[in-house]
Amino acid sequence: MARPGDRAVEIAGPWSHRYVAANGARFHVVESAPASGDADAPLVVLLHGFPEHWWCWRDQLPALAAAGYHGVAMDLRGYGGSDKTPNGYDPVTLTQDVSGVVKALGRRSAVLVGHGWGGYVAWATATYRAREVSALAVAAAPHPAAMLSGLRRQPGAAALRHVLASQVPYLPERRLADARRGYVGAHLEAWSSPASAFPDAASVETYQSAIGVWPSSHCALEYHRWLVRSRVRGDGRAFDRAMRAPVTQPVLAVYGADDPALPRGAMRATRRHVSGPLTEHVLRGVGHFPPEEAPATFSGLLVRWLDNL
Template sequence: MTAPNPSEIYVDGPWRHRAVTANGSRFHVAELGEGPLVLFVHGFPEFWWAWRHQLVAVAEAGYRAVAMDLRGYGASDKPPRGYDALTLAADVTGLVRALGEASAVLVGHGEGAYVAWTAATRSPKIVRGLVAVSMPHPRRLRTALARDPAQLSLSGYVLGFQLPWVPERHLIRHGGALVE
């Protein structure tokens, strides 16, 4: 796996970039502002940049706004294992502590919201509040997947990403047209 181009990750702006170690891995964060911590957790296939507008608005509202790159994304570590919801949730709560805070409001999108829900369930003293964008509560999602064939069909693309080589083959079909 090649490392990401730093100029595509460390984009200049009013925020500052740094690496923070938590849960045995190194995480890239972009942060702005002072006050209570609001931690933004991106979805798939995003990275911290997805939250650039919210970082500014939330910091201007009097909060410490931090957007992270989850493990495997952006400039964060890319270990061979640890991509399950429990480990990712431990990464998030570990990052809250590594940032020197006792608690945070988590804002997650898609997969990031699933991770945030998991973190809130596992560590309610650390997760002061939760905003989940484009992701229902995991129990509700499981029920819908089990009972509603239409929802299972709509969510089927997620399973495709878990099959060996299928995503890669899909991306390079037709001369790599999807990549361009």
């Protein structure tokens, strides 16, 4: 049954849309399977960042299929065509969402690829649900512990200012949802490289139309609000303790040289939290959105890394 906002995210292309039940909610997933029809093709699950949805992987989905992989981009809880639940925006619940989607797709494990907040969820899933994550690729997403320590040392970082501005009630979600405010376009442009052609008008319109469906904007900001509220709560301390365990899976980390959001040193600090093989790439002329600012380069790096696993 169609729900409000489904049309805004069911964009046609060389992929298929469907909805799966996992962890007590309904999730919108977009699949691009190999032309060979290989049912055992390696599963690669892609997790988007803020303020986007699955469409940020529009270039990677066909590239993965062409390389023989089963690519699946999911809308995270609260985003796009997935359920907008009143709660569940803590990282433990979000890891259960991802794990549940993998199982709903009939698999025991998958490679996770995450950008921004999707990378945050991917890191957490690789820790909390390690047996279900065979490898991990992240874009503009240092390890959560490295990111937190970096923000403490650099309180002027754009990411911290953005998170703190999201703590005010009501106003941030109204600003985010209202296309007349121009917030989505301004945010994407401010966090992209000056050398990048992203965001174009079509991208801004696509993301704005999806996050403008209430209560998407509120749900998206709940990720940010948990991060701050949890600093003084037991669940936040428990998450911090759990994330001290090193990630043992192979990791690909891609960063933009012009990313204004991340604190200095977060990339270097991430290395201390990975005990498995770590491959790093820094892309010149790219900001916070490598999959969209340099789609061909990012797709090539991802496919080559997957081929070498």
